[in-house]
Structures are given as C-alpha cells and as structure tokens.
Amino acid sequence: MIQFFHVGRKYGDRVALHDLNFEIPRGQFVFLTGVSGAGKTTLLRLIFREEVPTSGQILVNGRNVASLPLRKVPYLRRTIGVVFQDFRLIGGKTVFENVAYLPRILGSDRETQKRLAYHALRRVGLAHRMNAFPPQLSGGEQQRVAIARALIADPELLIADEPTGNLDPDLSREILRLFLEVNLRGTTVIVATHDRDTIQRIGRRVVTLERGEVASDVELAGTEPPRLEPPSEEEDAGAEPLVPPP
Amino acid sequence: MSILQALAYFFREAAGGLRRGWKVSFLAVFTIAVSLFVGGVFLLTSGNLARALARWRAETRVVVYLRPGTPAAAVARLRGEAARGPAWVRGATAVSPAAARARFRSSFPGLADLLRGWGEEPLPATLEIELAREEALPAAEYEAWLAAWRARPEVEMVDDDREWLAQLEGVIAVLRGVGLALGGVLLAAAIFTIGSVIRLTAYLHHEEIAVLRLVGATEFFVRGPFYAEGLLQGLLGGAVALAALFAGWQVAQVEARGSLLATLLAERFLTPGQAAALLLLGGAAGLLGAVASLRRETLRGES
Numbered sequence: 001m002i003q004f005f006h007v008g009r010k011y012g013d014r015v016a017l018h019d020l021n022f023e024i025p026r027g028q029f030v031f032l033t034g035v036s037g038a039g040k041t042t043l044l045r046l047i048f049r050e051e052v053p054t055s056g057q058i059l060v061n062g063r064n065v066a067s068l069p070l071r072k073v074p075y076l077r078r079t080i081g082v083v084f085q086d087f088r089l090i091g092g093k094t095v096f097e098n099v100a101y102l103p104r105i106l107g108s109d110r111e112t113q114k115r116l117a118y119h120a121l122r123r124v125g126l127a128h129r130m131n132a133f134p135p136q137l138s139g140g141e142q143q144r145v146a147i148a149r150a151l152i153a154d155p156e157l158l159i160a161d162e163p164t165g166n167l168d169p170d171l172s173r174e175i176l177r178l179f180l181e182v183n184l185r186g187t188t189v190i191v192a193t194h195d196r197d198t199i200q201r202i203g204r205r206v207v208t209l210e211r212g213e214v215a216s217d218v219e220l221a222g223t224e225p226p227r228l229e230p231p232s233e234e235e236d237a238g239a240e241p242l243v244p245p246p
Numbered sequence: 247m248s249i250l251q252a253l254a255y256f257f258r259e260a261a262g263g264l265r266r267g268w269k270v271s272f273l274a275v276f277t278i279a280v281s282l283f284v285g286g287v288f289l290l291t292s293g294n295l296a297r298a299l300a301r302w303r304a305e306t307r308v309v310v311y312l313r314p315g316t317p318a319a320a321v322a323r324l325r326g327e328a329a330r331g332p333a334w335v336r337g338a339t340a341v342s343p344a345a346a347r348a349r350f351r352s353s354f355p356g357l358a359d360l361l362r363g364w365g366e367e368p369l370p371a372t373l374e375i376e377l378a379r380e381e382a383l384p385a386a387e388y389e390a391w392l393a394a395w396r397a398r399p400e401v402e403m404v405d406d407d408r409e410w411l412a413q414l415e416g417v418i419a420v421l422r423g424v425g426l427a428l429g430g431v432l433l434a435a436a437i438f439t440i441g442s443v444i445r446l447t448a449y450l451h452h453e454e455i456a457v458l459r460l461v462g463a464t465e466f467f468v469r470g471p472f473y474a475e476g477l478l479q480g481l482l483g484g485a486v487a488l489a490a491l492f493a494g495w496q497v498a499q500v501e502a503r504g505s506l507l508a509t510l511l512a513e514r515f516l517t518p519g520q521a522a523a524l525l526l527l528g529g530a531a532g533l534l535g536a537v538a539s540l541r542r543e544t545l546r547g548e549s
Contacts, residue, residue, distance in 0.1 A: 048460075071464070078462035090454050098457075105463045107251045149461070 001026040001157065001188050002047060007056035007066075009042050009212075016042045017212040020056070024190065026156070029183040031199045032192040034209035040192040043209070044159050047190070048080045049073045061156060078102065081150025081187075085162035087142045089134040089149075095121065096130040099149045120148040124178055140171035147178055151187075158182055160191045164198070176202060177226050202226065252470060259471035260478050263447055271479055274436070274443040274532075278483025279490065281432030282528050286491045288425020289520060291511045295418045298513070302411055306380050308392065309405040310373040316400050318342070321371050324400060332391060334378040341374060343367030370402060380408060433531055436483065440535030444476050448540060473536045480532020484525035491516070 002024040009017040017039045024030055032040050045051040046058055049065045058065050060076065068076060089098050099120055100113040108116070114130075121127045124144035134142050143163060150158055160179060164172035176191070176198060183189040193199065199206055203222020208215045264271045310328070312321060321340050328338035341349070346369040347361055361368055377383060396404045448455065458468050498512040516524070 074459075074462040074464045076462075077460065082460055088453070088457055088460070090457060093454075101457060101463075102461045104255075105458065105461065105467050107248060 001028070001061060002190075003057075003059040005057045005059075007046065007053045007058055009039075009046065009051065010054045015212050017046075017053070020212075020214060022207065022214060022217060024188060026188055027183070027186050029180065029189045029204045030191070031202075031204060031206045032190055032209065033194055033196065033199060033206060034215070035194060038209040039212040040194075040209055041161055042212075044082075044161050044190065044192055047157075047159060048077055048082055078106075078153060079156050081147075081153075081155040081158040083143070083146050083150050083158070083160040083163045085165035087134070087139075087146045087166075089142055089145055091134050093133070094130065095126065095132050095134065095137070095145050098134065098145055099152055101149065102153050116152050117148070120152040121145070123151060123181075124148045138171075139167055140174060143167060143171070143175055144178065147175070147182075151182060154185075155187060158187050158189045160189070162193055163191065164193065164195065172198060173226075180226060252467065253474075255467075256470035256474035257478070260474035263471065263475045264478060267443075267447055267450070270443045270446060271475075274440045274479045274535075275483045275486060277439040278433070278436035278480055278528050278531055279486035281429060281436045281531075282484055282487035282524055283490050284432055285425055285429025285527075286487055286516065286524055287494075288421060288429065289524075290491065290495065290516055292418050292421045292425060293516070293520070294511050294513045295414065295421070299411060299414055299418065302407065302414075303380055306377045306383075306407050306411075308375045308377065308395070308407065310375065310395055310401055311403040311405065312371045312373070312400050313402045314370050316371055318371075320400055321373070324398075325373055328373050328375050331375070332387065334383055334388075336376040336378060338373055338375045341372045343369050343371055346370070346372060433527075437531050437535040437538070440476050440479055440532050441539035443479070444472050444536045445539040447475065448472055469540050472540055473533060476532040476534075476536025476539075477529050478532070480528040480530065480535070481525060482528075483532065484528025487528065488516075488521055488524060 004020045004022050007017060007020040008015070020043070032043065034040055042051065046053055047060060047065070049068060053066050056066070061079065063076060065076060096114065096117045099117040103113045103116050118127055118130065121130060124147050126141060126144050126148065129137065129141065129145075134145065137145065143166075147160075147163075158179065163179070164175050167175060172195070179189050179191055180202070199220065201222060201224045203220040205217070205219050207217045310324075312324070321342075325338050325340040328335065331338075344367060347367060350357070350361065350369065392404060392406060395401055455468055492515060495512050495515050502512070515521075
C-alpha cells in the first residue's frame with residue numbers, strides 16, 4: 001500500500017526526515033509516534049503529497065507520489081481521507097455541506113450527496129446533525145464530522161494527524177474506536193499521536209520516529225484492545241464506490 | 247463533473263460570493279462601471295460626430311459670401327455663373343440676407359437676439375454651391391476654380407467645407423484617442439480593483455480552499471468560482487455603465503432637443519454591437535483581474 005524508499009526531507013539546513021525505509025501493507029493499522037518535532041506530521045504530509053521529499057521515493061498504491069505531476073495530485077487525494085487535530089471544518093457551512101465536499105467536486109447530484117453524507121455521518125453516529133453548523137457541536141462531534149468527511153468516499157487510506165489532541169480521554173477513546181472500525185472494513189489507517197497510553201492500551205503496529213528517523217517499528221498486543229463488531233450489511237448499504245479505483 | 251455542471255457550480259458560488267461580500271463587490275462593479283461609462287461617452291460622441299462628418303462629406307459644398315450691398319441682379323447673375331461651372335458642380339443656390347437671417351434664427355434660437363437692433367440686414371447674401379463627393383473633385387482644377395471665385399470683386403470670402411471638415415476629422419481622432427487613453431487607464435484601475443477584491447475574497451475563503459484541495463479538488467474547480475465572480479463583477483459593471491450611458495443619452499435628447507450640439511453628440515445611441523462590446527469588455531476586464539490576482543502562489547500552501 002505504502003512504501004518509503006530512502007525518503008528524506010529537509011527545510012534549508014534542518015533535516016526533518018532522514019533516510020526512511022518502511023512499508024505499510026494494505027489494511028494495516030499503524031500508530032506513528034514520537035515527540036513533537038520528530039517528523040510525524042511531515043511524514044504524513046508526504047503521503048498525501050502536501051509536501052515533496054527532498055530525496056527518495058514514496059509509493060502509494062503503486063503511484064510514486066514524489067514525482068506525481070501537480071495536476072494528478074487531486075486524483076491521489078480522492079483516495080485518501082485525512083483528519084487533523086484542529087478538525088478543519090468550515091464554520092459557515094452545515095455538517096452536510098462540510099461532509100459532502102468530495103461528492104460535490106465530483107459532480108454528484110444533491111440527492112446523491114445527501115445519501116453519501118448521511119451514510120458517512122451514520123457511521124460516526126451523527127446522522128441526526130446533518131443540518132447543524134460546526135460551532136454548534138462539541139469538539140468530539142466536530143472531529144467525528146471531520147472523520148465522516150474523510151470517509152465519505154470509502155478511501156483506501158485514512159490518515160489522522162493527532163486526531164485526539166484536542167479531546168478529553170473519553171472522546172479520544174471514542175474517536176480511536178471509530179478508526180479501528182474503519183480499519184476493520186479494510187481501510188489502511190495511519191494515526192500520528194504522541195499519546196503513549198492510548199497506544200499501549202490499543203496495541204497494533206507502532207512506528208516511532210526520533211529526529212526524523214525510524215527509532216523502532218514494533219507490533220504491540222495492547223493492554224485493553226477494544227471489542228469491535230464486523231460491519232453489518234445495513235451499515236454497508238449505500239456505500240458504493242464514489243471514486244473509481246486507480 | 248461535466249463542464250456544464252462545473253460552470254453552473256462556479257456561477258452559483260460566485261453569485262453567493264457577490265451576495266455575501268456585496269460591499270467590496272460594489273466597489274469593484276462601480277470602478278469598472280465608471281471606466282466603461284467614460285469610454286462609452288467618448289465612443290458615443292465620437293461615433294455621432296463621425297456620422298455627422300460622413301453626412302457632411304457626402305454633401306460637400308462651397309459657400310461664397312458676397313460683399314454687403316451686392317445688388318440682387320448681380321447675385322442672380324453670379325448664381326447662374328456658378329451653376330454653369332465645371333461638371334463636378336451639382337448646383338448653386340442664392341441665399342438672400344433675409345433668408346440667411348431666418349435660417350440663423352431657426353438654427354440658433356438662443357442666439358436670435360444678436361440680430362435684433364441692426365438697422366440693415368446684418369448677414370450678407372451668399373451663394374451655396376453644391377459639389378460632387380470630395381473624392382470626385384480633381385484637386386488642381388478645384389483649387390483653380392476656388393481661386394477664381396476668391397478673386398472676383400463681388401466676393402468677400404469663400405468658405406470651403408473641406409477645410410473645417412478636415413479639422414473636425416482631427417477633433418474626432420483626438421476625441422477617440424483621449425477616450426481610449428482615459429478609458430484604458432480607468433479600465434486598468436478597475437482590473438486592479440477587481441483583482442484586489444478577488445484576492446481578498448480568496449483570502450477570506452482560504453480555509454475552504456484548503457479543504458477543497460485536501461479532498462481532491464482540481465485547481466480548475468478551486469479557482470473557477472473566483473474567475474466567475476470576477477466575470478460577473480465585470481459584466482455587472484458593464485451593464486451599469488450601459489444603463490448610465492443610456493440614461494444620460496435620454497436626458498441629453500430631452501434637454502437639448504433640436505440643438506446643434508444634441509444633433510452632433512447624441513443623435514443616436516450606441517449600436518447593439520457597440521453595446522455588446524462594452525458589456526463584454528467589462529466581463530473580460532473582470533475575468534482578467536481575477537486571473538491575474540489568483541496567481542499560483544496566492545492560493546498555494548494551504549491544505
């Protein structure tokens with residue numbers, strides 16, 4: 001799914017990432033951890049081509065994103081869902097409008113947009129808040145809306161950069177449970193976090209960065225892994241692919 | 247997304263943007279309306295002058311002013327001589343002092359009082375000699391003919407229409423040049439204003455632009471609504487300028503009805519083609535302002 005070959009990223013003289021080599025197979029759940037400034041965010045930004053490496057190659061689904069022409073970047077991003085710590089919702093737009101950006105830019109009619117947004121919001125338990133505005137929602141709800149936006153096209157890859165950084169522990173647990181459920185459906189999930197407790201509790205693959213390099217790459221069993229139910233057929237209804245596979 | 251769907255989306259978003267930011271949009275529309283109005287005024291007046299010039303050229307004539315006190319019999323004889331002139335003389339008419347005074351009063355009603363109180367007829371008798379079109383006149387022969395008339399003892403002065411028509415042609419050219427320059431400068435200012443408004447709008451929407459890019463919107467999709475907004479502002483400015491021009495023209499028609507000035511400057515409104523061109527020029531200026539303001543670095547770096 002994702003392969004890093006000798007990837008480096010510099011900002012002037014400062015080295016953000018140095019000679020990264022690792023692979024994330026399709027369907028895996030990976031925690032990316034490390035102290036602030038270790039290079040987590042830079043690494044994620046390289047994957048969805050917000051940044052370009054100064055050396056090395058990155059393959060995402062067989063596409064070399066390091067040399068991807070600018071005009072093709074949007075097509076890459078349509079296959080990747082991204083969630084940020086600060087939610088990045090538009091306050092003046094309704095929850096539905098915030099979630100339905102992708103179907104809208106793909107030219108779906110309003111009924112299809114509504115159906116897809118409803119489906120995505122139902123997955124995060126917010127179908128009843130379609131017409132609310134983000135400022136009317138709690139932090140946890142806003143992050144769930146951001147996740148719904150990332151999931152609306154059933155992306156092959158979900159990237160989350162400190163998604164629980166602004167949330168209390170209970171809400172953090174709820175959000176991480178959502179990511180695990182998404183992963184259970186086959187989506188590859190990468191979560192960047194410096195919350196070691198959560199990582200220890202949940203387990204999964206943990207890649208630790210230190211000063212831009214991979215310090216460790218281990219599988220953790222988890223002390224309290226949440227129980228997850230496989231998705232029901234009802235939940236999957238209406239989830240036909242919005243973005244055709246590459 | 248098809249092109250039509252995209253265009254519908256762009257204009258829907260642009261209309262919403264105009265509604266939401268109507269104050270800054272008003273500024274952009276106003277500046278482009280002013281520039282097109284000024285350009286339109288020059289276009290209108292120079293067009294009407296050019297039409298009058300063409301009409302006058304088609305009826306080129308020479309006016310021979312006779313000395314005061316020339317007897318009527320001499321006037322009639324000179325008229326006959328003029329009418330029997332070269333082949334390119336179409337005809338000659340004698341205008342008596344009384345007829346000249348009556349004509350002056352009807353052409354310049356505001357100046358009619360000037361003729362009051364004169365003991366005798368203030369205006370001389372004249373001969374109006376109609377000629378063939380200017381291009382049909384043999385230059386050397388024509389000049390010799392004019393010189394012969396000027397040399398006659400009964401003749402005070404010979405007025406050759408071609409001289410002042412050439413001067414008028416120069417005035418029209420200057421008018422067009424000034425209009426073009428002034429309109430161009432104002433249009434450049436309008437493009438700059440629209441560009442600034444669009445840049446400001448883009449800045450106000452930078453969060454949404456970042457989200458659009460994040461979810462995979464193409465540059466065309468991201469910039470389209472801003473281009474449409476610039477285009478709409480330009481077209482609106484053009485429409486406002488046209489409406490103001492038409493209103494001004496109507497007022498000129500009513501206020502100066504029958505006067506020479508109104509006939510010269512506001513005889514006819516712009517042709518549909520000119521009006522459409524003015525409107526399209528507004529749209530093009532708006533689009534240009536938007537495109538210039540949204541250089542790649544303006545919207546980049548946010549995602």
